[in-house]
Amino acid sequence: MRTRSIRFIAAVAILSIVPLAARSQTDPSLKLSTTNPAAAAEFRAGMTDAQNISFESATAHFKAAIDADPNFGLARVFYASTAPLDPAQQNTELNRGVVDAARGTNNELVLAAANREAALGHTDAANALFRAASQLMPADELLAWQAAGGFGAPIATTREFVVRHPNYPIGYNTLAYQAWTGGDRPAALAAAKRQVELLSTAPNPHDTYAEILQWNGNFADAAAHYKQATTLSPKFPDAYAGLAEVAALQGQYDQARTYLNQAIANAWTPQQKLGYMRQIVGTYALQGAPADAITKALEAAIAEAKAHGDGLSTAILYSQLATVQANANNANAAHQTLATAKAASASVPYQVHYFGGVAHGLMKHWAPAGQELAALKAQAAANPGTVPPDRIPALEGYLLTQQGKPADALAILMKGDTTSVLIMNRIAEAHAALVHPAEAAAWNNKVNTNYALNLQDFTNVNSRRRAKLETASR
Numbered sequence: 001m002r003t004r005s006i007r008f009i010a011a012v013a014i015l016s017i018v019p020l021a022a023r024s025q026t027d028p029s030l031k032l033s034t035t036n037p038a039a040a041a042e043f044r045a046g047m048t049d050a051q052n053i054s055f056e057s058a059t060a061h062f063k064a065a066i067d068a069d070p071n072f073g074l075a076r077v078f079y080a081s082t083a084p085l086d087p088a089q090q091n092t093e094l095n096r097g098v099v100d101a102a103r104g105t106n107n108e109l110v111l112a113a114a115n116r117e118a119a120l121g122h123t124d125a126a127n128a129l130f131r132a133a134s135q136l137m138p139a140d141e142l143l144a145w146q147a148a149g150g151f152g153a154p155i156a157t158t159r160e161f162v163v164r165h166p167n168y169p170i171g172y173n174t175l176a177y178q179a180w181t182g183g184d185r186p187a188a189l190a191a192a193k194r195q196v197e198l199l200s201t202a203p204n205p206h207d208t209y210a211e212i213l214q215w216n217g218n219f220a221d222a223a224a225h226y227k228q229a230t231t232l233s234p235k236f237p238d239a240y241a242g243l244a245e246v247a248a249l250q251g252q253y254d255q256a257r258t259y260l261n262q263a264i265a266n267a268w269t270p271q272q273k274l275g276y277m278r279q280i281v282g283t284y285a286l287q288g289a290p291a292d293a294i295t296k297a298l299e300a301a302i303a304e305a306k307a308h309g310d311g312l313s314t315a316i317l318y319s320q321l322a323t324v325q326a327n328a329n330n331a332n333a334a335h336q337t338l339a340t341a342k343a344a345s346a347s348v349p350y351q352v353h354y355f356g357g358v359a360h361g362l363m364k365h366w367a368p369a370g371q372e373l374a375a376l377k378a379q380a381a382a383n384p385g386t387v388p389p390d391r392i393p394a395l396e397g398y399l400l401t402q403q404g405k406p407a408d409a410l411a412i413l414m415k416g417d418t419t420s421v422l423i424m425n426r427i428a429e430a431h432a433a434l435v436h437p438a439e440a441a442a443w444n445n446k447v448n449t450n451y452a453l454n455l456q457d458f459t460n461v462n463s464r465r466r467a468k469l470e471t472a473s474r
Contacts, residue, residue, distance in 0.1 A: 031105060046075075062076075080093035144165065193209055206239070274304050319337075348375075350391065396412050424463070
């Protein structure tokens with residue numbers, strides 16, 4: 001599973017896909033209330049893809065199900081839970097789906113309500129409903145996985161689930177990422193490999209194994225599994241993005257962009273296409289390409305975001321463009337672009353304040369840089385959890401180092417998430433300013449040997465670029 005697709009999984013609660021005719025009348029598992037054969041078939045196809053973690057394909061099937069039967073409430077809830085809808089539209093679809101599901105079976109209603117709560121981020125209510133659904137349908141393994149907490153379960157719970165369900169693939173997907181995060185690389189690799197063994201004909205298990213292999217530095221094996229994922233059904237464009245990461249990590253930037261263009265050609269949605277375009281921006285930034293090349297890629301992504309009315313992405317991309325302009329000593333353009341970024345969306349995303357602070361820091365405009373830092377802190381305080389924890393110390397540390405206060409910067413940075421590539425590189429810069437070459441080299445080496453590359457993350461790729469340059473200059 002590509003980690004950038006995690007947002008879908010919380011919405012997936014499940015039913016068994018065995019044909020109804022094969023069940024006894026006493027089987028408590030879900031029996032669909034729709035009388036439309038096409039709607040039922042599309043829904044079951046969607047559930048197959050969902051439990052194999054091919055969410056975009058699943059969404060397409062759920063949409064086809066409600067097109068065939070607009071009153072099929074459970075299908076509507078699943079569609080609204082996985083489709084990239086705006087919040088107002090999602091809420092309308094979810095509510096209608098639950099109302100329609102209430103006219104079906106009790107099990108459909110419980111599943112619809114559980115998924116609605118999950119999609120809205122009401123974790124406690126969702127978990128309670130999933131547990132109830134699992135008791136009503138005890139033979140359903142994917143529902144049991146969701147009732148156990150899914151990707152949000154503690155690793156001990158995941159391990160217990162895998163013991164109880166040793167032949168169920170998604171448990172190993174969860175375990176692979178949790179084990180990696182917990183520092184147990186052999187267990188992560190073993191779990192990802194086991195998922196492939198259990199479900200070799202689906203693309204996501206190969207993609208998951210490839211990603212863990214990539215993070216472990218096994219680039220050739222990772223590329224082989226990414227390539228296999230591109231050949232399987234349903235189409236899985238994120239595997240091309242994985243190939244792009246492997247290529248970029250090896251300095252093969254043109255090849256990385258070729259792979260990302262293949263991802264764009266196979267994208268399911270405009271949002272997914274835009275994500276790949278932003279990753280192309282990342283390849284140029286990581287490469288240290290001339291400002292004109294980065295600018296051209298950013299402008300293409302901005303045009304795509306504007307074409308689909310995506311104000312938030314437009315704002316973020318403009319703020320990133322401002323840092324490129326500031327780094328090129330084009331202060332007037334940077335100021336104008338930051339103003340455009342703040343006007344692009346009804347609400348200013350945190351990234352605009354972060355990159356605004358970086359841009360002003362590059363221009364040594366300390367007062368407006370401090371204002372952006374203050375705005376970022378205020379946004380984090382007003383909306384807890386919406387600003388990644390590494391952004392504030394990274395920006396504050398950067399500004400202090402640039403103002404000749406690296407010791408103060410280091411004190412702040414060391415209290416941040418020192419596993420973040422962004423924080424690690426800023427720590428290295430502070431040490432370098434303090435003339436601590438060994439310490440700076442050690443922190444940059446941690447960046448250079450971290451292979452969890454995210455080309456869409458502008459801070460990630462620029463931190464890696466700086467770490468490479470700082471290492472090469474020694």
